[in-house]
Amino acid sequence: xxxxxxxxxxxxxxxxxxxxxxxxxxxxxxxxxxxxxxxxxxxxxxxxxxxxxxxxxxxxxxxxxxxxxxxxxxxxxxxxxxxxxxxxxxxxxxxxxxxxxxxxxxxxxxxxxxxxxxxxxxxxxxxxxxxxxxxxxxxxxxxxxxxxxxxxxxxxxxxxxxxxxxxxxxxxxxxxxxxxxxxxxxxxxxxxxxxxxxxxxxxxxxxxxxxxxxxxxxxxxxxxxxxxxxxxxxxxxxxxxxxxxxxxxxxxxxxxxxxxxxxxxxxxxxxxxxxxxxxxxxxxxxxxxxxxxxxxxxxxxxxxxxxx
Amino acid sequence: xxxxxxxxxxxxxxxxxxxxxxxxxxxxxxxxxxxxxxxxxxxxxxxxxxxxxxxxxxxxxxxxxxxxxxxxxxxxxxxxxxxxxxxxxxxxxxxxxxxxxxxxxxxxxxxxxxxxxxxxxxxxxxxxxxxxxxxxxxxxxxxxxxxxxxxxxxxxxxxxxxxxxxxxxxxxxxxxxxxxxxxxxxxxxxxxxxxxxxxxxxxxxxxxxxxxxxxxxxxxxxxxxxxxxxxxxxxxxxxxxxxxxxxxxxxxxxxxxxxxxxxxxxxxxxxxxxxxxxxxxxxxxxxxxxxxxxxxxxxxxxxxxxxxxxxxxxxxxxxxxxxxxxxxxxxxxxxxxxxxxxxxxxxxxxxxxxxxxxxxxxxxxxxxxxxxxxxxxxxxxxxxxxxxxxxxxxxxxxxxxxxxxxxxxxxxxxxxxxxxxxxx
Amino acid sequence: xxxxxxxxxxxxxxxxxxxxxxxxxxxxxxxxxxxxxxxxxxxxxxxxxxxxxxxxxxxxxxxxxxxxxxxxxxxxxxxxxxxxxxxxxxxxxxxxxxxxxxxxxxxxxxxxxxx
Numbered sequence: 001x002x003x004x005x006x007x008x009x010x011x012x013x014x015x016x017x018x019x020x021x022x023x024x025x026x027x028x029x030x031x032x033x034x035x036x037x038x039x040x041x042x043x044x045x046x047x048x049x050x051x052x053x054x055x056x057x058x059x060x061x062x063x064x065x066x067x068x069x070x071x072x073x074x075x076x077x078x079x080x081x082x083x084x085x086x087x088x089x090x091x092x093x094x095x096x097x098x099x100x101x102x103x104x105x106x107x108x109x110x111x112x113x114x115x116x117x118x119x120x121x122x123x124x125x126x127x128x129x130x131x132x133x134x135x136x137x138x139x140x141x142x143x144x145x146x147x148x149x150x151x152x153x154x155x156x157x158x159x160x161x162x163x164x165x166x167x168x169x170x171x172x173x174x175x176x177x178x179x180x181x182x183x184x185x186x187x188x189x190x191x192x193x194x195x196x197x198x199x200x201x202x203x204x205x206x207x208x209x210x211x212x213x214x215x216x217x218x219x220x221x222x223x224x225x226x227x228x229x230x231x232x233x234x235x236x237x238x239x240x241x242x243x244x245x246x247x248x249x250x251x252x253x254x255x256x257x258x259x260x261x262x263x264x265x266x267x268x269x270x271x272x273x274x275x276x277x278x279x280x281x282x283x284x285x286x287x288x289x290x291x292x293x294x295x296x297x298x299x300x301x302x303x304x305x306x307x308x
Numbered sequence: 309x310x311x312x313x314x315x316x317x318x319x320x321x322x323x324x325x326x327x328x329x330x331x332x333x334x335x336x337x338x339x340x341x342x343x344x345x346x347x348x349x350x351x352x353x354x355x356x357x358x359x360x361x362x363x364x365x366x367x368x369x370x371x372x373x374x375x376x377x378x379x380x381x382x383x384x385x386x387x388x389x390x391x392x393x394x395x396x397x398x399x400x401x402x403x404x405x406x407x408x409x410x411x412x413x414x415x416x417x418x419x420x421x422x423x424x425x426x427x428x429x430x431x432x433x434x435x436x437x438x439x440x441x442x443x444x445x446x447x448x449x450x451x452x453x454x455x456x457x458x459x460x461x462x463x464x465x466x467x468x469x470x471x472x473x474x475x476x477x478x479x480x481x482x483x484x485x486x487x488x489x490x491x492x493x494x495x496x497x498x499x500x501x502x503x504x505x506x507x508x509x510x511x512x513x514x515x516x517x518x519x520x521x522x523x524x525x526x527x528x529x530x531x532x533x534x535x536x537x538x539x540x541x542x543x544x545x546x547x548x549x550x551x552x553x554x555x556x557x558x559x560x561x562x563x564x565x566x567x568x569x570x571x572x573x574x575x576x577x578x579x580x581x582x583x584x585x586x587x588x589x590x591x592x593x594x595x596x597x598x599x600x601x602x603x604x605x606x607x608x609x610x611x612x613x614x615x616x617x618x619x620x621x622x623x624x625x626x627x628x629x630x631x632x633x634x635x636x637x638x639x640x641x642x643x644x645x646x647x648x649x650x651x652x653x654x655x656x657x658x659x660x661x662x663x664x665x666x667x668x669x670x671x672x673x674x675x676x677x678x679x680x681x682x683x684x685x686x687x688x689x690x691x692x693x694x695x696x697x698x699x700x701x702x703x704x705x706x707x708x709x710x711x712x713x714x715x716x717x718x719x720x721x722x723x724x725x726x727x728x729x730x731x732x
Numbered sequence: 733x734x735x736x737x738x739x740x741x742x743x744x745x746x747x748x749x750x751x752x753x754x755x756x757x758x759x760x761x762x763x764x765x766x767x768x769x770x771x772x773x774x775x776x777x778x779x780x781x782x783x784x785x786x787x788x789x790x791x792x793x794x795x796x797x798x799x800x801x802x803x804x805x806x807x808x809x810x811x812x813x814x815x816x817x818x819x820x821x822x823x824x825x826x827x828x829x830x831x832x833x834x835x836x837x838x839x840x841x842x843x844x845x846x847x
Contacts, residue, residue, distance in 0.1 A: 008742050012749075034556025036547070037337035037563065038347050038485050054418075055355065056379040058763035060770050061435075061458070062780070069754035077747025084742045097742065099735045104807055126770030127478055127781045131500040131709055138789035145799050152803075155810040197554055198588070206486045206552050206713040208349040213771055216352040216379045222754040274583075276555035278592030279711050280500075281846035284792065288835055288844055296828050303821045306814055327774075350771050370774025376766035429766035434776065461783040474783035484773025492775065499785035501846065708846045 007096035011084045018083075018232030019225065021262060025269045026228075034273045038205060057217040064123040068219060071120035075226035078116065082109040082233035086240050087164045089253040094164045102163035103151045106237055110147060113193045113230065114140040117202050120223060121211035132210025135280050136202035140192055142287040143199065147189035149295035150182045153302030154241045163240055170244040178305045181298035183242040185291060187268060190238065194231040196272030201280060235265040321346060322414045324385075325354035325378065327371050328489035331516040332361025332388060333721060335402075337544065340563065342407045349485040351377040355417060356410055357425075359397065362390035366509070367482050367490070372428040374483050381417045381424035385409060396425050434458075475503055482509055486552060486713045488721035489514075493700075500709040505701045511725040517541050518722065521679040528670035531628050534677075535662035539575070540566045541680035541720065542611065542655040549648060549717045550589060558583040569659065577656050584652070590645055598644040598715035600703065605642070607698045607727045609682025612719055615650035616642030622678040628671060632664045644718040681723035697729030791843035795834060802831060 059065060085102045087095040099105050114137055121133020155161050157178060158169035166175075176183050192199035203210040212223055239245055239260035246253030278286065323346050326336045336358070339345050348354050351374050363371060372393055375384065384397035387406050398413060400406055416422035435458040461474040481492030490512030496504035515522070520537050523529060547562030561580045568575045584590070600608065600616065608616055614636060621636035623629040637653050639646050676685025704712045716724065762768060770777055787793075806824070813820045838844070 007738055008745055011742055012746060015746075030556075031343055034560045035340050035343060036551040036556050036559045037340040038349055038551055055758060056381075056763065057757045058352065058377075058379050058767050061433075061768045069751055072754055073747040073751035076750035077743040080746035081739055081743040084739060097735050097739045099739060101807065105736075105739065107803075122782075124770070125781050127476070127497075127772065127777065128770075130781050131497075134499055134785070135708075135710070138792065141789075141793065141796050145796065145803075148803055148806075152806050152810050156813050159814040160811060161807060198592070200554055201710075204554055204710070205349060206710045208485050208771065208773070209353070213350045214352055217758045218754055218756045220353060222750055225753075226750060273556045274558070274587055276550065276553040276558070276587045276589035276592050277710070278588070279594050279597070279714075279846075280708050281844060282592060282594050284789065284846075285839070285844040288792075288795075289839055292835065293832065296832070299828075300821070300825065303813065303824070307817055307821065352771060367774070373766065373769060373776060374771075374774050376764070377769060377771055379763070379767070427764050427766055431764040431766065433765050434769065458777065459779050461779045473786050476781070476783050476785070477778055478772060479775035479778075481773045481775060487773065492773075497785075499788060501786070501788065 007084055010088075011080050011096050014088075014236075015080055015083055015229050015232055018235070018261070018265070019228040022228040022231050022265060022269070025266055029269045029273050033270065055217045057219070060124045060126050060214050063125050063214075067119050068123035069222075071116050071123060072219070072222035072226040074119065075113065075116040075223070076229050078109045078112050079226060079229035079233040082106055082230075083236055085163055086233075086236040086257070087167050087245055088257060089246050098162065098164055101161040103155060103161050103166070103241070106163075107144075107148050107151065109233070110144050110189065110193055114144070116226075117195070117211060121202060124214035126214045128207045128209070128213040129211045132202045132204065132207045132213075136195075136211070139199060139201045139280065139283055139287070142284055143189050143192045143291075146185050146287060146291045146295045149292075149299050150179070150185045151241060153179045153182055153295075153299045156299075156302050156306040163245075166241060167245040167247060170247060174242065174244045175302075176242045179298050179302040181294055181301070183238065185295055185298065186238055186242065187264075187271065188291070190231070190234040190264075190268050191272060191275075194234060194268065194272075195227055196231075196268065198271075198275035198277050199283070200272070200277060201283075204277060231265055231268060232261070235261040235268065238264045322356055322410045323348045323354050324356035324358045324410065325349075325351045325374065326358045326360055326485075327363070327374060327483045328512070329359065329361035329363040329367075329388065329390075330490075330512045331514055333489055333514055334516055334544070335387065336360045337548075337563065338567075339407065341567065345407060345410060351375075352379065354378055355382050356413060357382065357384045357394075358406065358410070359384065359386040359388070359392050359394070361388040361512075363392045364490075364512070365391075368393040370482055370492075375425070376427045376429050381420075381422075383413045383417055383422060384425050385413060394425065394428065473498060479508060482512075487511075487716060488724055491716070491721075491724070497709075502704050502707050502709065502712050505704045505712075507700055507728055510728040511721045513725065514720075514722040517720070518679050518681070518684065521677060521684050524671070524673045524677055525685045526672070526674075528672045530665075530670050531668060532662040532665040535658040535665060536569050536572065538680045539655040539658040539662070540569045542651040542658070543569065543580075545717075545720045546648065546651045546655070549714070550584070550587070552713060552717050553589060553592070555584075555587040555589055558587045558589065565655075575659055577652070577659070581652070590648065593643075593645050593648070593714065594711065595641070595645060596643050597707075597711055598647070598703065598718055599642050600698075604696070604699060604702065607695050608642075609695070609726070610678070610680065610723060611650045611654050612647050612723060613682070614638045614654075615646040616640075620683075622676060622683050626673065626675070626677060628665055628668050629661070632661065634661065644714055647718040681720050681726070695727075698724075698727040700728065788846050791838065791841075795838050795843065798831060798834060802827065 084096040117136050118133045121129040154166055154175045158165040191197050195203045203212050215223055243260045246257040248256035321344055326347050328336055357375055384394045386392050386397040387400045388402050400409055461476045476497045479494050481487050482490045488511040492508040494506040494508050543562045543566035547559045550559035561583045565575050565580055617640045619636040619638035623634050
């Protein structure tokens with residue numbers, strides 16, 4: 001493990017580099033896949049950056065301004081903490097912060113993200129954001145369970161909740177192969193906590209941008225930055241748990257991790273543009289009645305595999 | 309005020325909020341072909357307000373509010389004819405292409421060469437401060453205080469389980485991006501569930517869609533061209549629906565196909581079908597969502613009527629359609645899913661008809677013809693005038709907001725306008 | 733323990749960084765009175781948006797808590813799983829089965845419906 005003095009700048013540097021990549025991916029996807037006449041996708045493109053800086057800051061009437069600022073701060077802080085858990089190399093140093101129960105902490109990051117999104121929708125004292133926040137909590141809670149079962153499935157062969165151990169356990173076989181249902185289910189969680197595509201119940205076009213409908217200037221910038229940061233953290237975590245993280249021949253570990261995480265991020269961006277958002281109640285039933293049993297099945301497969 | 313002539317250097321992205329007036333939806337949606345223009349769903353994210361089309365005077369107060377909600381520096385462009393309430397708006401003729409003007413305006417704002425458009429409404433609190441103390445609890449308990457002139461939501465009966473909870477009364481529109489342009493709804497909401505709906509203002513006229521069809525009543529028009537226009541209409545409705553559901557890629561395919569049909573290019577709907585299938589749009593819609601009651605079914609027309617099991621189509625009786633063996637498509641369910649399927653199927657059918665009717669001499673349909681949203685002119689059976697008006701409250705009551713938006717988007721804006729009983 | 737403290741520091745400091753960014757106001761803040769009216773597509777709100785609404789997914793959250801508690805048992809289980817082997821798998825299978833009956837019952841009762 002590194003000292004906090006190394007861990008923090010390292011995490012932030014990786015996070016910023018990743019956010020630039022997310023911005024490029026989003027801009028590419030928008031150009032190539034989905035240039036639609038109404039666009040809720042005000043993400044971290046360079047044009048987007050230019051559009052928000054140097055704009056006047058407006059608040060709504062009687063907002064909860066402290067919460068409005070705190071929401072992106074919490075979202076971003078969670079993304080940074082999540083990313084700090086990820087082992088960057090197989091050899092020395094490993095994760096910036098090597099926590100013994102790494103995936104439990106990641107579970108907490110997922111759960112607190114729901115809080116950050118709700119806080120964001122609540123804070124402006126406006127109807128459309130509030131509705132987005134309200135809808136999101138139901139869906140965000142449900143999909144989180146699915147992801148936790150899948151993550152536990154990844155902990156079984158490692159016999160540990162530590163992420164470095166989970167990476168180590170994938171030397172012979174990636175968890176992607178060991179539990180084939182794991183990554184697809186985990187990607188759905190990624191769509192939810194980064195507010196994208198089919199699980200974007202918070203910032204959706206049917207609410208004129210939902211929780212970010214009232215955001216402008218620095219608050220819009222902060223929220224969109226945090227949202228991109230969460231995608232980086234998620235992609236790194238998915239690459240670690242299912243794709244062997246820094247493991248790989250010839251190239252150094254961090255490069256492998258970056259390549260794998262970049263791939264996961266690209267897949268997530270494409271899925272976000274492709275998939276349609278179901279009715280909220282339909283999605284909730286789908287999660288509990290289809291996805292959750294699938295995650296049990298995934299756990300059983302992982303369990304049997306671990307005993308082999 | 310003049311816009312500087314110089315084309316700004318480099319690539320500039322313009323974020324605009326569109327206040328869409330009469331007959332202008334197609335114009336605005338066409339702007340999406342320009343990668344430098346992004347239509348954003350809220351004025352908070354926009355620096356340019358694009359007023360498109362003629363704006364009826366009754367929606368001017370709403371426009372003033374939307375205008376003032378944009379952060380400085382901001383500018384206004386009026387693309388179309390007629391008067392509008394923003395004095396320093398840059399006027400642009402309907403025939404002009406606004407992209408250049410929009411980029412130039414944005415450039416002027418960025419450089420500070422142009423002053424920001426000032427507020428139109430007086431800088432007075434719409435509801436003055438009445439609370440006691442800086443945090444405005446009012447000192448009279450949760451409901452007694454008036455912390456900020458606007459009152460708190462009062463309690464009302466809950467729809468399902470007989471609780472008395474806050475029933476939030478709110479008006480949305482006429483420039484709400486998730487509703488058809490012009491539609492203003494007075495809602496009573498429980499969280500995100502609709503308790504009551506009242507139509508404050510029906511959608512604006514969108515006669516541009518029907519213009520070629522209406523013209524064919526008086527003078528000869530190419531039937532192939534009309535069928536292409538029908539396909540364009542259906543594909544655009546489909547694209548709009550997908551976009552509201554967050555499926556940007558299929559939406560973009562639908563709009564791209566519509567554009568290719570407009571310019572007379574070859575359109576392959578197979579790729580759109582595959583994208584729609586991949587997107588999972590259809591299974592995500594609850595079966596039976598947006599089904600009209602038997603009493604209400606009489607206000608349906610065109611594709612929506614055929615999707616509800618009534619194969620009424622004037623084309624079955626008209627030359628040249630009878631000559632190429634036209635048979636109407638119909639399906640039973642009459643819900644949102646069926647209307648989506650119907651659009652796609654009828655778009656494919658119209659493109660096929662267009663190919664078969666190509667080269668025939670133009671026809672005048674003096675007896676009336678089948679428009680994209682129902683019969684036009686003087687159809688033999690049943691006049692449009694005696695249709696009952698749609699009871700939107702009965703249709704949307706109890707639905708979650710996202711579902712309600714989907715139900716509204718499953719009708720074309722013009723069809724919805726006529727169903728709501730608006731004249732003209 | 734030091735790891736957790738380091739993690740908390742990272743969370744607080746990066747969050748603090750974003751908080752600083754969110755504090756940078758571009759004048760004139762907070763805007764004029766008509767600018768501050770919440771966006772409702774051109775309409776003006778009659779009341780505050782904050783309200784006491786029906787938490788429609790409330791029964792679902794109770795089910796969720798049951799599963800979250802279950803998760804507490806799963807973490808230690810995952811660590812010792814490889815040592816105990818098939819017995820552990822069978823035990824957890826039974827546990828999940830019992831909870832699944834709960835989901836099934838809830839589904840039948842319509843707790844995943846919105847209204």
